[in-house]
């Protein structure tokens with residue numbers, strides 16, 4: 614059986630690894646136009662926090678989210694934590710909100726009066742503990758595990774998934790915001806995000822101001838601190854904008870004034886793959902010569918890292934079922 618995973622962001626890499634783990638006697642090729650550090654996943658803050666995905670419309674998101682956070686907590690405790698920059702991360706969400714993931718993270722509670730005095734005009738807030746990874750270390754680490762397990766890697770731009778079906782029995786679509794180019798789906802669209810990575814090792818807590826007018830967030834990672842950010846729907850521009858950088862710096866320093874002392878380090882822009890629901894399902898494509906199976910895994914919006922492990926396991930289970938179907942079907 615020959616399987617092809619298209620896309621080398623956090624979704625493609627983790628899907629390929631899970632397929633290697635649960636499917637025997639298969640040959641897996643990871644095919645992608647771009648690799649780390651050039652994917653959307655490399656731009657991500659690497660922080661476990663659901664954003665722009667709808668767990669009311671798609672309740673299974675809750676279990677993917679929990680499975681992924683439990684895995685990230687295991688990673689934080691493992692001997693690999695240093696290599697991938699995996700860390701427990703606690704901090705503040707302002708203003709006070711009732712989040713659906715409050716019983717998935719650890720110790721979710723209202724901020725105390727004393728904590729509220731740390732921030733100007735806060736309107737309440739919550740505190741909790743989650744986890745993060747350094748994506749620019751984590752993605753190469755996933756890739757090296759895939760290769761060590763015998764995975765093959767090809768740098769190629771795919772025009773349509775159908776062109777892969779003569780060669781591959783099963784194709785796994787992990788093309789992120791570009792999924793609509795390789796398959797028929799007009800509901801995937803970008804939500805552009807720009808952020809800065811700065812050197813501010815004294816920042817040890819995440820701080821989010823979620824209010825829509827003054828949206829700003831601070832996410833300390835193992836090697837740098839992410840300052841964000843923007844949220845621009847249907848904007849395909851992948852170039853950072855220097856005026857936006859000034860606004861981000863300004864808003865983040867208003868949120869936590871010690872950041873006024875930072876030295877600028879680098880600008881990053883990425884396109885969140887937004888979709889009304891995440892597409893994680895099997896589609897069979899009938900060609901004149903054979904039936905080939907496509908497993909879609911895309912549309913994770915602002916939550917690709919937050920959901921990747923749970924979604925990858927689900928995708929691999931669907932692949933395993935497809936292998937079973939293909940191998941037990943009577944040959945004509």
Ligand SMILES: Cc1cc2nc3c(=O)[nH]c(=O)nc-3n(C[C@H](O)[C@H](O)[C@H](O)COP(=O)(O)OP(=O)(O)OC[C@H]3O[C@@H](n4cnc5c(N)ncnc54)[C@H](O)[C@@H]3O)c2cc1C
Nearest residue numbers: 620621622624646647654658660771789806883917918919
């Ligand atoms: C500013 C910003 C901050 C973020 N912060 C967080 C965060 O803290 N936590 C979190 O959970 N999420 C965050 N996200 C969201 C997260 O980055 C995405 O959900 C995630 O990266 C999506 O992963 P992906 O693998 O689907 O897509 P991508 O990383 O975009 O990977 C897609 C892959 O498919 C390949 N590809 C596409 N089309 C083709 C083709 N035709 N042929 C061959 N290859 C193709 C690409 O080259 C690429 O390798 C953030 C996003 C942005 C923009």
Ligand SMILES: *[C@@H]1O[C@H](CO)[C@@H](O)[C@H](O)[C@H]1NC(C)=O
Nearest residue numbers: 732733734822824826827868
């Ligand atoms: C968060 O944003 C709101 C709305 O712009 C603002 O009133 C509030 O002061 C901000 N909070 C902090 C702590 O910066």
Ligand SMILES: *[C@@H]1O[C@H](CO)[C@@H](O)[C@H](O)[C@H]1NC(C)=O
Nearest residue numbers: 826827828842843860861864
């Ligand atoms: C920064 O704050 C301004 C004013 O409150 C707001 O309009 C803007 O959306 C915020 N964020 C960015 C990145 O500009």
